[in-house]
Amino acid sequence: MNIDMIRAADSRLEGKVRRTPLLSSPFLDEIAGRRVWIKPECLQHTGSFKFRGGWSAVSAMEPELRAKGVLAMSSGNHGQGVALAAARHGAPAVVLMPSDAPRQKIANTRALGAEVVLYDRATEDRDAIAARLTEERSLTLIRPFDEPEVIAGQGTCGLEIARQATELGIDKADMIVCCGGGGFASGVALALEADAPGLRVRPAEPEDFDDMARSLAAGEIRRNAKTAGSLCDAILTPQPGALTFPVLSRLAGPGLAVSEDEALRAMALAFSRLKLVAEPGGAVALAAALFHGDEIEGEDVIVTISGGNVDPGVFSAALERFGD
Amino acid sequence: MNIDMIRAADSRLEGKVRRTPLLSSPFLDEIAGRRVWIKPECLQHTGSFKFRGGWSAVSAMEPELRAKGVLAMSSGNHGQGVALAAARHGAPAVVLMPSDAPRQKIANTRALGAEVVLYDRATEDRDAIAARLTEERSLTLIRPFDEPEVIAGQGTCGLEIARQATELGIDKADMIVCCGGGGFASGVALALEADAPGLRVRPAEPEDFDDMARSLAAGEIRRNAKTAGSLCDAILTPQPGALTFPVLSRLAGPGLAVSEDEALRAMALAFSRLKLVAEPGGAVALAAALFHGDEIEGEDVIVTISGGNVDPGVFSAALERFGD
Numbered sequence: 001m002n003i004d005m006i007r008a009a010d011s012r013l014e015g016k017v018r019r020t021p022l023l024s025s026p027f028l029d030e031i032a033g034r035r036v037w038i039k040p041e042c043l044q045h046t047g048s049f050k051f052r053g054g055w056s057a058v059s060a061m062e063p064e065l066r067a068k069g070v071l072a073m074s075s076g077n078h079g080q081g082v083a084l085a086a087a088r089h090g091a092p093a094v095v096l097m098p099s100d101a102p103r104q105k106i107a108n109t110r111a112l113g114a115e116v117v118l119y120d121r122a123t124e125d126r127d128a129i130a131a132r133l134t135e136e137r138s139l140t141l142i143r144p145f146d147e148p149e150v151i152a153g154q155g156t157c158g159l160e161i162a163r164q165a166t167e168l169g170i171d172k173a174d175m176i177v178c179c180g181g182g183g184f185a186s187g188v189a190l191a192l193e194a195d196a197p198g199l200r201v202r203p204a205e206p207e208d209f210d211d212m213a214r215s216l217a218a219g220e221i222r223r224n225a226k227t228a229g230s231l232c233d234a235i236l237t238p239q240p241g242a243l244t245f246p247v248l249s250r251l252a253g254p255g256l257a258v259s260e261d262e263a264l265r266a267m268a269l270a271f272s273r274l275k276l277v278a279e280p281g282g283a284v285a286l287a288a289a290l291f292h293g294d295e296i297e298g299e300d301v302i303v304t305i306s307g308g309n310v311d312p313g314v315f316s317a318a319l320e321r322f323g324d
Numbered sequence: 325m326n327i328d329m330i331r332a333a334d335s336r337l338e339g340k341v342r343r344t345p346l347l348s349s350p351f352l353d354e355i356a357g358r359r360v361w362i363k364p365e366c367l368q369h370t371g372s373f374k375f376r377g378g379w380s381a382v383s384a385m386e387p388e389l390r391a392k393g394v395l396a397m398s399s400g401n402h403g404q405g406v407a408l409a410a411a412r413h414g415a416p417a418v419v420l421m422p423s424d425a426p427r428q429k430i431a432n433t434r435a436l437g438a439e440v441v442l443y444d445r446a447t448e449d450r451d452a453i454a455a456r457l458t459e460e461r462s463l464t465l466i467r468p469f470d471e472p473e474v475i476a477g478q479g480t481c482g483l484e485i486a487r488q489a490t491e492l493g494i495d496k497a498d499m500i501v502c503c504g505g506g507g508f509a510s511g512v513a514l515a516l517e518a519d520a521p522g523l524r525v526r527p528a529e530p531e532d533f534d535d536m537a538r539s540l541a542a543g544e545i546r547r548n549a550k551t552a553g554s555l556c557d558a559i560l561t562p563q564p565g566a567l568t569f570p571v572l573s574r575l576a577g578p579g580l581a582v583s584e585d586e587a588l589r590a591m592a593l594a595f596s597r598l599k600l601v602a603e604p605g606g607a608v609a610l611a612a613a614l615f616h617g618d619e620i621e622g623e624d625v626i627v628t629i630s631g632g633n634v635d636p637g638v639f640s641a642a643l644e645r646f647g648d
Binding site: 012018021023026027041047083104108112133268271274276278308312315316319324 | 367592639647648
């Protein structure tokens, strides 16, 4: 993993990815007590940053291999990103999803042309199913985060942030990134190391699923006790990745953990102040910036809204509880 | 009103306005049966395109006059645009609002530093109150649409659309603009006449408030029978403007009228497919593109989402009825 791979991915993504803006609101600045800049990857194709990694990985494949097809395991966002990238390359895609993934994510993945295979998180072995599918059908597995070309693709978001921060005259800031396995955070960290070294990545996670924060603090990989039971479905991973952890161990500051209520409150504020739809897992970085200011340094903080693929009922519940 | 005023406004807005992207979704294209491009002015500062006109008008004033203060009459979005523009120029702002305007718009206008004066739509004479305020306090009235510098500011959105359409290779399309008094539509129409003459403005309005459509069809100004009673509060005006109607009469195609349910359905689709928060009045152009395809010509249609300042309860109701 290095910056050259990210720059190469960025060239392949040119004209294919949406270059998202960097937004702000005086109302959010006031809550945070500092300037808050928002990178809205919910506006990315397929509604999350995952399209970047999906396109990077699919576009980097040898054409004859790509023509046989790709396989993604995903609670939803990675699957959609890979599905659309594969479809636009004319390649078949199979997405292995837990049967309790949000309905909208399952429906969208199918609508983007992928074959969806569902499994039961509690009783079935996802990796065994994946191994069988790749072998029987000669598919190439694209891992959601521990995959160099995927990390390179997510890193392109970091290149954009570095450019945007420079234009705004921001040379020092905490860069809070929504974190599951760490693909997004590590890609962004590598990009910022090269292009904006004063911006330091801080992974944000839900409480009880803060494996990355605890692993960074311990200096070695720690697992979560639970693997389900949070609305932040997009970023529930058992433990940091073997590729992503060393990158973040070297480059990231301490992790931040937010409560589910804080994530829902951040969603309600993204609605009212930014006119953006954030999903719970996509709102944890904004929640950290707004409600954990005592753990943040400096006058500026930049956050990702990593995705917006949320069921209407969950969104309405967040507005009902925190919308005023 | 001419293109030079719009270009001058664009120079004054540089670095102050958000240059909004042009978005799309394969899911929306499928519903519409053509390519749909969305200009999301809900992402503009203060949550609507009105900041453009507000900044244009305030920045064009003589400094000594500006220092005495400005007055806006507004159901909400124009008031917020003027309030923020005035605040950033260090000028006082008074906003005269109907007492039944959405709570969030009243609260936001105050939070942006303006003094809000409420009046009763049914029993009080807004214009008389405004006349008294401007005289007693030496305020300059900034009209919401029949004001040359306001129209020029809204026209800057048209300059951006012309550039973006050119980059996408679109040289012919219907450009559907959410329309109240016609300030936005006429500004955009003048910009497109100069920079993208193959793009034709089509005003979109709510049913029962389609004064512009009926006026364009009749060739003379027609009033609405009703002045209240729609969720599309942002675009309920009694009749087309004296400045805006001649511009649209010369440049616009036939108007489109959508039902309130169609507007709410478009809001739900903007939520799920674009991750954007649209207010009812801000969704009428998208609704027209999606549900009135038989009244539209050509392969490409461009629409504005003109604002996103909606109460959470109204938004949740739209999701509950049309979110699946």
